[in-house]
Amino acid sequence: MRRLSAATLKDLPPEVPRPGYDRTACTVGIVHLGIGAFHRAHQAVYCDERLAAGEHDWAICGASLRSPAVHDQLAPQDGLYTEAVSGPDGENLRVIGAVKEVLVAPEDPAALAARLAAPETRIVSLTVTEKGYCHDPASGALLHDHPDIRHDLQHPEHPKSVLGFLLAGLRRRRAAGLAPFTPLSCDNLPHNGATLRGLLLELAEASDPALARWIEAEVPFPATMIDRIVPATTDVDRDRIAARLGLRDEGAVICEPFRQWVIEDRFAQGRPRWEESGAQLVDDVAPYEEMKLRLLNGSHSLLAYLGYLCGHKTIAATMADEPLRRLARIFMDREAGPTLKMPPGADLEGYKADLIARFANPGLQHRTWQIAMDGSQKLPQRLLGTARDRLEADAPIDVLALALAGWMRYAGGRDEQGQGIEVRDPLAPILAEAYASGASDAERIVAAFLKIADVFDSDLAGDPRFAGSVTAALHCMLEKGAAAAVRETLARLDS
Template identity: 60%
Template structure:
């Protein structure tokens, strides 16, 4: 038996390990995925793996736009990897085979563009995180001054960004008389399909007005809602999973039992029968998207910043503190849920209860530091949209403003004990400069950060109901610390 997971090892794996129920040699490429990370491999790739036995024309070529790490780990494994689903009851393992090939874009730009331009590719999916769209999070418009966008407009044939790759591939297809692929974003953006359509159309207009009209009129960008918690894989995970397999897996993925995918059914060139794997196709995904962004992601970010500052390493550790459970339940029930407008049949109370249980899952080691990444990009979608909804109704934002204040405290890069925080954020240097200039004053820090219009826009900094609540909570965090602030929290 080989020492490493690969096609040759499949037949010799222990019988309890689930493996692809189809002939991988018969699979053809129908999907190109940009941003091959842990979430894609725990979510869309699994749904696709479940239906390839029915229709083998939807295999995935996955591309990394930056790091070669996933390629280096999985290419020797023929693209195979283990999915470990962890719960209180234990761990279930399966080997996923839907990714047939991995490309590192900076190493093989032409190769990736050729695959995307190939007529067989009918869908391009994305999980490049919020920052990967090179847009202004406050407005959803293309950031035309973004360094990658400036580069890609100057050098169309050697793009760096996701918008650059997609538009160049669409340009080539148009010239060759090949119908455009569907662009299916699976990232946490508001109205994510419409946002990516806006970004792509503007980029294409800057290349050529005719190309811009083509993208606007001919390219389908359905909106989606994706939901599954996927912590970072650790060495202990690799060792445990390798022992169960009997072979090494360089990069397994660990996740929870819960998974959800809601998709607008607009695929002119066809699509896999993902509904047979549990996906839900709807005419309008927006209510579900708001539900997830506001309830799950908004709560997650609030937990991440306050939990990290309180000294809790994981979400489960944070939720073992009853004060945090009370805070998050109140956030969901009192401040977020009233802003949601769900279609008939959607059970909001059950979803909220399920979220609390998922956050409490001790088998998932989801680090608060990991969730805290890229806060400047996440805050507008996860918390500030709900803040605006509440302010329009003249309603309380007590808990929402505490989450925003916790992000401000975290973004200083110095924790409550004076130790450095490894702030991973595209604006980290700018945020740290503003924090250093505040001199440790909550009022000065809040005032400086409110001036970052890419995050807060032009409206919120001028609303004293918002600025006053955030500044007061930030002062409490400085004076009392996060853990005491949460334990003593009382809504307005």
């Protein structure tokens, strides 16, 4: 079957929307680092709509920092791909044209550095996940002994890390007398703009203090909050989409109808009019960011670990399990929700109700295993901050403790039937060792996990209320199984 491309756009079925603007007349104004499925289903869709509205200087150059997979998907397709929006009423297809160029940093780092330094580049956005920031999630400090950071300090003009590329681009712009681009973090990190700023300045101080002073004075780092559920695209998805398009699309992305993007309106050289495509431009993202991290991401992790251990392969299947569905709503209402401080007019109850419906969407096959990846990097933001606030208020953490116990059980690498779990996590060997060292004793397992400083900082690890709650939850899980632990937790909360 022929591939989707600029040459074959005319052969699409008439009911499939496609770019109606002249893509050859569009110039690259945004470089995006980490051009995975989420970016293509979220920020690139907003940009596609702005290009269609006539803002032709905001096309995207996407860059992969590790694998050539996305380049190999999109390059033969001239950057075109399908957004497949799957909801309870079916699936709607649209071809997105915002991505004009795709680079692979390890194959040609000079090309990416040149694109970052180009006068037309005004925004450099990134979705590189928590581990891409080369930092300690517990403390927020730059990991100076990270192999990529060590390399970038020794070879600043040939970087490997995200931070190294940003610094190389800004260094070139300063030397050329150009205004800086705006680094725009779109990752699920608390205070992602400030976090990125602090890490980049720390790297700059270690390599070029004068550049650090220029960045401090000239470069804004807006915070953002992004929200859309984007499961991994499978071969079954690609086959289904190809049958409808009459063309093969290796870069298709699957997503839910809902989307949200909240952005602090601070840019060095302007921005697209994203607000005309539904983005919220605000003075302070923090309340929305915390709402999403603690309600959506926290609930997602809870459902992923407990759902997986209960035998469910997807979040939709997990939500069809009534005790787990109830547990998610109780977590939002009783534990995560009360820690939030939302601005006037924010509809917290509506947001929670929407989350329950979104998680249950049968059109999305979002795998529990996929969401469970990189727990050591995610949980400090998604669950531990909530636990800390609850304990400071002397409030119970029953559901939080059960979620964390589920993560520890999952990270041990064996499910309840004794089958191996493919644990994808930067600390996977350390987590497995901690679990094994406990010899199936919940108290010893929890004590071993709490010694992992990359995940748990000392105040939480040293709180006997925290350790005791997680130990009790894990003991029940080891003795009776995850499903029974969920039922017993619900019974205790209902009493």
